[in-house]
Amino acid sequence: MYCDPLAEFRDGLYLCFERAGDALMNTADALLTETAARSLPELSLSSCFERTWHSLYEAFADAQINRSHLQRLFAAFAPKPQPGQRLILGVDASSIARPQSQTVQDRTYVSASNLPKGSKPVVAGWQFSSLCVLPDTPSSWTYVLDNQRIQSATTAAEVAARQLTAVLSRLSVLPQKAGTPLLLGDGSYGTVTFLNLTQELPCDKLLRFAKNRVLYRPAPPRPEKPGPGAPKKDGAVFLCKDATTHGKPDAAWTGTDAGGQTVEVVCWHNLHFKKARTLTVSVIRVTRHGAADTKRDPRVSWFVFAGQDLPPLETLPSVYARRYSLEHGFRVDKQDLLWEQVRLRTPEAFQHWTDIVACVRNQLCLSRDLAAARQPWERKDRPATPSQVRRAMGTILGQLGTPARLCQPRGNSQGRAKGAKVKKAPRYKVVFKNSKKTKTIV
Numbered sequence: 001m002y003c004d005p006l007a008e009f010r011d012g013l014y015l016c017f018e019r020a021g022d023a024l025m026n027t028a029d030a031l032l033t034e035t036a037a038r039s040l041p042e043l044s045l046s047s048c049f050e051r052t053w054h055s056l057y058e059a060f061a062d063a064q065i066n067r068s069h070l071q072r073l074f075a076a077f078a079p080k081p082q083p084g085q086r087l088i089l090g091v092d093a094s095s096i097a098r099p100q101s102q103t104v105q106d107r108t109y110v111s112a113s114n115l116p117k118g119s120k121p122v123v124a125g126w127q128f129s130s131l132c133v134l135p136d137t138p139s140s141w142t143y144v145l146d147n148q149r150i151q152s153a154t155t156a157a158e159v160a161a162r163q164l165t166a167v168l169s170r171l172s173v174l175p176q177k178a179g180t181p182l183l184l185g186d187g188s189y190g191t192v193t194f195l196n197l198t199q200e201l202p203c204d205k206l207l208r209f210a211k212n213r214v215l216y217r218p219a220p221p222r223p224e225k226p227g228p229g230a231p232k233k234d235g236a237v238f239l240c241k242d243a244t245t246h247g248k249p250d251a252a253w254t255g256t257d258a259g260g261q262t263v264e265v266v267c268w269h270n271l272h273f274k275k276a277r278t279l280t281v282s283v284i285r286v287t288r289h290g291a292a293d294t295k296r297d298p299r300v301s302w303f304v305f306a307g308q309d310l311p312p313l314e315t316l317p318s319v320y321a322r323r324y325s326l327e328h329g330f331r332v333d334k335q336d337l338l339w340e341q342v343r344l345r346t347p348e349a350f351q352h353w354t355d356i357v358a359c360v361r362n363q364l365c366l367s368r369d370l371a372a373a374r375q376p377w378e379r380k381d382r383p384a385t386p387s388q389v390r391r392a393m394g395t396i397l398g399q400l401g402t403p404a405r406l407c408q409p410r411g412n413s414q415g416r417a418k419g420a421k422v423k424k425a426p427r428y429k430v431v432f433k434n435s436k437k438t439k440t441i442v
Contacts, residue, residue, distance in 0.1 A: 005366055007400050009077050012073045014403040017065055018066050019064035020064070021404070022407070023051055023055050024065075024352070026049045026051065027059060028356050028360055029049070029404075030046035030049040031360045032048075032364075033046060035336075035387070037338070038338070038341065039338070039342075040056050040338070040341075040342045048397070050406065060350075070355060071146055071166060074144060075167060077362065078133050079135075087133065088182050089132065090142070090325065091163070091164070091326075092129075092185065093129050093150060093160075093188065094128055095110035095126070095127050096110075096127070097112060097123045099125065101124075102427045103426065105428050106152050106431060107124045108126070108127065108430065109430060109432060109433070110123060110126065126150075128148065130329075130330075131144075131145045131146045131147075132325075133145060134184065134322045134325050134326070135322070135325055139383070139385075140328035140385065140386055142326060142328070142361075143362055143365045144358040145167045146166065146167055147357075148162075152431040156189075157193050157194035158193075160189060161194060161197035164203060168181070168203055180202055180204050180308065181203050182203070182204045182307075183203050183205045183207075187210055190209045190213075195273075195276065199279055199306070204306070204307025206305050206319070209303050210240075212240065214237065215271040216234035216238060216273075219232045220235055240285075246268065247268075251266070251313055252264070252265065252267070252313070253266075253313035255314055260290075261289055263287070263317060265285070267283070267284045283305075284313075285300065285303075286301045286303065286317055287300050332386050333361065336386070337357050337361065338357075363393075364386045371389070372389050373388055373392040374388055
């Protein structure tokens with residue numbers, strides 16, 4: 001069994017843990033191997049965790065992780081694109097619901113899914129921005145490049161722009177033939193704010209676009225004898241929801257999807273926003289005649305492309321479909337890797353836990369071709385899933401060992417001093433983000 005990349009990754013990972021590294025490494029190994037654990041204390045029962053259960057909470061409270069080195073490590077072992085293909089990245093924000101945690105700081109109202117009809121689609125909690133390498137086909141095999149909490153004073157677009165700036169500088173080792181990376185994002189990132197923040201980055205962007213957006217064509221040339229007043233700064237208006245303003249598309253393609261249904265893709269180039277006239281984008285409309293025309297399955301979808309190398313129009317629907325791998329990856333993190341189940345009081349401690357979950361996910365990606373444990377009823381002709389690879393990680397780690405040092409007993413704690421009074425933990429209200437980027441306590 002060739003485990004050298006995994007062993008090198010684990011050695012580098014241990015060096016990123018500058019404080020409480022042994023306990024953090026044991027926690028990561030326990031999370032890798034204990035498929036039946038459903039809570040943080042249950043991970044302490046693993047043979048990989050040589051400490052007592054309360055050492056878990058102490059580790060995340062006292063930990064110090066060099067996130068710059070961690071990002072560099074993730075980038076060094078990221079999957080490389082196939083010859084002749086480009087690297088496809090995806091960015092999205094995922095919510096961690098904490099509605100009853102009044103002692104937790106910096107909670108905001110985040111989106112909530114799968115609620116009963118009529119319920120408010122928001123809940124108090126945290127939100128994390130994930131930047132990942134997407135697999136060739138939509139699946140849960142996403143590789144995490146960075147995972148960072150969106151604080152109440154920032155937005156998802158600002159955090160994603162910082163992540164992309166830091167990661168691209170570390171992915172510069174890609175071969176020149178791979179071309180410019182392509183970033184996929186949903187409608188939260190198809191805004192003039194995010195496009196402005198990432199305008200100078202060496203990365204193309206294909207993002208969902210709201211159907212009520214307003215853009216403009218280039219300004220007409222100034223006449224030889226201009227009249228009074230300033231020259232026009234914008235050309236004809238382009239309203240996505242008004243077909244009379246579209247004009248003749250610059251490119252178009254019509255074909256069929258895997259189900260034999262007709263698909264139309266049309267594109268308009270050289271458009272800009274009034275707030276960013278130096279930023280030139282392309283607007284793409286995809287019409288799927290076989291769609292149910294519901295919120296989850298729209299018939300008409302709009303996209304915006306910013307960059308130099310627009311993929312062929314016939315490949316755009318399948319290329320963007322790879323973004324849905326992020327949703328599958330979040331499901332694995334929350335259902336199998338206990339990302340949302342762990343209750344830690346401070347945002348810093350939960351950021352450390354999020355980093356551990358990302359480390360475990362990337363180790364699963366590096367172990368994808370090593371082994372997989374399938375149940376008798378699971379099909380053998382399908383690619384292995386992260387859960388199946390995770391079942392075999394006990395055998396793999398048994399061969400590799402761990403870079404963590406052995407636990408050193410330190411005796412029993414003296415306990416709380418006699419007569420000490422324990423104060424109640426402070427309570428914090430939820431921070432409400434309004435449209436003007438000012439936060440209000442409610």
